[in-house]
Amino acid sequence: MKKQILVACGAGIATSTIVNLALEKMCKENGIDANLIQCKITEVPSYEDTADLLVTTTIVQKEYSFPVINARAFLTGIGQEEVEAKILEELKK
């Protein structure tokens, strides 16, 4: 089934844009059929029932039923491979 991935940051304009693109590329390269949704972190609860994964650059204060992965590595390059591996692992579940 197609995975729904939320890509969130504080304003929904800057860092989530970068992460979104990196994920698009990653999914394509790994043959993963995913539906990426870029949003503000405050909009995440409205996807509570449908999302499979949240990838975000900000703090998450709420508990969700889906896994949450910090994506700052996509901005700084530090630890990016590890984070990509973590995301892929979740998506292959």
Next chain:
Amino acid sequence: MYLDETLILREIDVDSKAEVLEVMARNLVNKGFVKESYIEAVIEREKNYATGLPTKGYSVAIPHTDIEHVNKKAISVGILKNTVDFGIMGEESATTPVKLVFMLAMEQAHSQLELLQKLMQIFQDEDTLQFLANEDSKAKVKNLLNAKLKTQ
């Protein structure tokens, strides 16, 4: 994305992130790029969603806020005399000593992808960060950034 020498602020002498945000945002207001409301909004946003990023060289921050506070897209670069602590993006309470602040005034959601990507490339390039932090000539800083951030 607009960047000129008046948006490059060097030797900013402040003790806190709120002060540097105020100085840089005020300058953007004075130049007409953002509305007065941007100042409070960007300071508030930074409190809730920190934008400090540790790099392999100087730590950077990319403060920004909602598009409704912006008149015309621009980027302002602040080079601090002494580092000030910013919260690290995505961390509960950890901070990083920031030397370079890239304040973004964005007028459209989900835009400027290419520019943002190029900005992130700068953050991954220690030599460029070193140059930006220590170069005295605003013209040289502007020319380097405009070359590095040039989009098709």
